[in-house]
Amino acid sequence: MKKIIINRLGLLIFVVFGVTLISFLLSHVIPGDPARMMVGQRANEETLQQVRQQLGLDQPLLIQYETYMKGIISGDLGTSIRTQKPVIDDLEAFFPATMELAIIAFIFALVIGIPLGVLAAVKKNSFWDHASRIFSIGGVSTPVFWSGLVIILIFYGYLNWFPANGRLDMNIHPPTHITGLYILDSLLSGDMVALKSSLHHILLPAIVLSYAQLAVITRQVRASMLEIMEQEYIRTAIANGIHGPFLFFRYALRNALIPTITVVGISFGSLLGGAVVTETIFGWPGMGKYVVDSIAYLDFPAMMGFTLLIAVGYVIINLIVDLTYYVLDPQIKG
Amino acid sequence: MVLEMKDLCVDFTGMRGKVRALRNVSLSIEKGEVLGVVGESGSGKSVTALSILGLLGSNATISNGEISYLGQNLLRLGPKEMQSLRGKKIGMVFQEPMTALHPTMKVGSQLAEVIKRHRGLSKKQAHKLAVEALKEVHIHDPELVAKKYPFELSGGMRQRIVIALAMSAPPDLLIADEPTTALDVTIQKEILQLIKELNDKRGTSVLLITHDLGVVSSVCDRVMVMYAGEVVEEGKTEEVLNAPSHPYTEALLHALPDLADPEEPLKAIPGEVPDLQNRPAGCAFASRCPKAMDICGVSVPALEPVSKNRSAACWLRRDTY
Ligand SMILES: Nc1ncnc2c1ncn2[C@@H]1O[C@H](COP(=O)(O)OP(=O)(O)OP(=O)(O)O)[C@@H](O)[C@H]1O
Ligand code: SF4
Ligand SMILES: [Mg+2]
Numbered sequence: 001m002k003k004i005i006i007n008r009l010g011l012l013i014f015v016v017f018g019v020t021l022i023s024f025l026l027s028h029v030i031p032g033d034p035a036r037m038m039v040g041q042r043a044n045e046e047t048l049q050q051v052r053q054q055l056g057l058d059q060p061l062l063i064q065y066e067t068y069m070k071g072i073i074s075g076d077l078g079t080s081i082r083t084q085k086p087v088i089d090d091l092e093a094f095f096p097a098t099m100e101l102a103i104i105a106f107i108f109a110l111v112i113g114i115p116l117g118v119l120a121a122v123k124k125n126s127f128w129d130h131a132s133r134i135f136s137i138g139g140v141s142t143p144v145f146w147s148g149l150v151i152i153l154i155f156y157g158y159l160n161w162f163p164a165n166g167r168l169d170m171n172i173h174p175p176t177h178i179t180g181l182y183i184l185d186s187l188l189s190g191d192m193v194a195l196k197s198s199l200h201h202i203l204l205p206a207i208v209l210s211y212a213q214l215a216v217i218t219r220q221v222r223a224s225m226l227e228i229m230e231q232e233y234i235r236t237a238i239a240n241g242i243h244g245p246f247l248f249f250r251y252a253l254r255n256a257l258i259p260t261i262t263v264v265g266i267s268f269g270s271l272l273g274g275a276v277v278t279e280t281i282f283g284w285p286g287m288g289k290y291v292v293d294s295i296a297y298l299d300f301p302a303m304m305g306f307t308l309l310i311a312v313g314y315v316i317i318n319l320i321v322d323l324t325y326y327v328l329d330p331q332i333k334g
Numbered sequence: 335m336v337l338e339m340k341d342l343c344v345d346f347t348g349m350r351g352k353v354r355a356l357r358n359v360s361l362s363i364e365k366g367e368v369l370g371v372v373g374e375s376g377s378g379k380s381v382t383a384l385s386i387l388g389l390l391g392s393n394a395t396i397s398n399g400e401i402s403y404l405g406q407n408l409l410r411l412g413p414k415e416m417q418s419l420r421g422k423k424i425g426m427v428f429q430e431p432m433t434a435l436h437p438t439m440k441v442g443s444q445l446a447e448v449i450k451r452h453r454g455l456s457k458k459q460a461h462k463l464a465v466e467a468l469k470e471v472h473i474h475d476p477e478l479v480a481k482k483y484p485f486e487l488s489g490g491m492r493q494r495i496v497i498a499l500a501m502s503a504p505p506d507l508l509i510a511d512e513p514t515t516a517l518d519v520t521i522q523k524e525i526l527q528l529i530k531e532l533n534d535k536r537g538t539s540v541l542l543i544t545h546d547l548g549v550v551s552s553v554c555d556r557v558m559v560m561y562a563g564e565v566v567e568e569g570k571t572e573e574v575l576n577a578p579s580h581p582y583t584e585a586l587l588h589a590l591p592d593l594a595d596p597e598e599p600l601k602a603i604p605g606e607v608p609d610l611q612n613r614p615a616g617c618a619f620a621s622r623c624p625k626a627m628d629i630c631g632v633s634v635p636a637l638e639p640v641s642k643n644r645s646a647a648c649w650l651r652r653d654t655y
Contacts, residue, residue, distance in 0.1 A: 231433070232428065232433040233433060233434055233435055233436045233437065236428060236435065236436075236496065238389065239420055239425075239426040239500075240420065240421035240426075240448045240499050240500065240502075241420040241421035241451055242421075242451065243417040243420075250447070254438060255436075255438055328438065330438055330483045331438075
């Protein structure tokens with residue numbers, strides 16, 4: 001267990017180094033001048049140079065990178081060109097919204113995807129299997145911007161059952177800030193009004209965001225369930241009178257989940273990444289929206305901060321995946 | 335009669351079409367009796383065993399025959415009734431103890447789940463009985479073993495646990511499909527002793543599949559010899575082994591390693607088992623039989639009594655009884 005954690009934390013250092021280096025270099029080869037963006041087309045050369053100096057853009061590349069890395073070590077990701085605030089503060093403000101959306105979408109994907117995969121495997125080649133296959137193909141082949149718009153059109157446009165914008169109704173105050181996750185915060189502070197409104201707002205974007213992952217999880221669970229059901233220990237269990245849901249969930253699913261975990265881990269990473277589009281469609285004030293706005297503004301510190309955060313997120317998810325393996329499979333020691 | 339099988343025919347549908355794996359197989363087991371089933375690989379021993387508990391795969395069809403357990407026709411049972419029979423009335427032990435147990439469940443929990451199911455007990459009571467069950471199969475320190483995962487145990491230990499699982503109800507009939515083949519010789523003896531002991535103590539009937547005639551002679555009351563999906567000889571163990579009626583049984587005995595002279599290489603039966611897909615007309619053993627006659631290649635000999643306690647399917651034995 002310790003070995004796994006130390007291993008992954010060692011990896012983290014490499015990832016941080018690699019990702020910052022690449023994103024740093026990229027930000028300097030991409031044509032476009034952030035200083036020019038800031039001062040506008042009509043500013044004169046003098047002002048431009050002044051701003052360059054302020055941003056440190058006049059320094060040699062290596063010095064700039066060194067300054068940036070030093071900052072990261074002390075927890076400073078630079079200052080956003082667009083918002084003029086420290087990037088770390090901006091991420092802190094927007095990250096919880098993205099995290100909340102990704103978590104809820106993830107829960108949907110698991111809670112629906114796993115039983116659907118089991119059902120498809122147990123009733124192989126039946127109506128349920130085919131239905132789940134079509135549903136899954138829909139999931140992986142429908143782009144989020146399309147399914148998002150269709151869902152908004154139906155549930156907001158025609159039916160008007162759900163809102164299509166933001167995290168809360170306009171007239172409702174956010175719950176007391178504890179974690180920044182509105183659902184959790186409103187539960188913790190007993191704010192039922194905020195809870196109801198935030199659940200109401202998160203449902204549509206979470207469904208849209210989860211659909212593609214749900215499909216992947218369903219297919220993976222089905223495939224590994226079919227494999228496990230062929231194993232001899234399942235035959236022993238059946239010969240000993242174990243049957244029905246108990247056999248599928250207690251005996252088979254547990255082991256079918258082991259190969260599924262990697263897929264699930266990657267899936268959560270994709271959720272964080274995929275949130276960019278979903279957030280834009282649903283006006284969700286998360287990091288996705290923040291980064292899209294930053295790109296439009298050539299706000300390199302903000303983009304690099306976001307990239308770094310996602311990369312670190314992936315490493316942490318990998319760590320969680322490894323630890324879950326450890327818990328599910330007693331044969332992995334050390 | 336605990337179990338009776340009559341004229342069972344089983345077909346497998348595969349890529350090359352239909353194959354008849356069992357042809358008119360009949361057998362019966364009395365209460366407390368140990369029936370041995372022997373035959374070369376592919377002779378249909380496992381298919382016979384699996385058909386009893388309805389564990390044949392979806393590519394199998396039972397096209398003829400009857401299997402009755404205490405007078406109840408098993409082939410007419412619905413899935414629910416069959417499930418409640420498995421493990422509870424008829425237990426089964428498989429050949430490969432390394433893969434027969436759930437790899438990520440502690441052995442105590444596996445036993446407890448099955449016991450809970452058979453006897454409708456609480457989790458706690460079931461766990462207590464699980465430890466008892468481990469003691470019954472002579473596992474020292476059962477409390478400790480109950481907390482182990484299969485991969486932490488030896489093959490012999492695992493097979494004891496598989497037997498404990500199959501015997502937990504306890505069932506009236508235990509089917510053991512080559513329970514010792516995968517084990518070391520010394521462990522084989524212990525496992526056989528254990529099965530024999532459970533049979534003596536509880537009166538459980540046993541269907542013991544093996545390809546080892548030594549095993550048959552040490553534990554079986556009666557023996558049934560199978561060849562190419564058919565029963566060729568059946569009778570009391572001493573009688574069959576001392577004076578085989580069927581040339582195939584004779585050949586099997588001949589191929590037995592000579593214990594007095596371990597240097598001598600194993601004698602294999604010359605020739606090959608016929609391809610079930612293209613079963614020859616007449617006696618299936620004819621191509622390898624040293625005593626084959628004209629009629630053997632033309633017409634199939636039926637399994638018929640040749641003496642008081644014995645049946646054989648061979649043209650040589652017709653009209654002798
Ligand atoms: N699931 C299956 N699908 C197709 N054919 C099968 C299947 N199971 C068994 N058979 C066929 O049935 C025949 C009998 O097989 P069976 O497993 O009963 O042999 P066996 O006597 O148990 O042999 P062994 O000593 O190797 O265990 C074989 O020819 C085999 O090819
Ligand atoms: S019937 Fe003929 S071929 Fe078959 S075993 Fe008897 S003698 Fe041999
Ligand atoms: Mg077999």
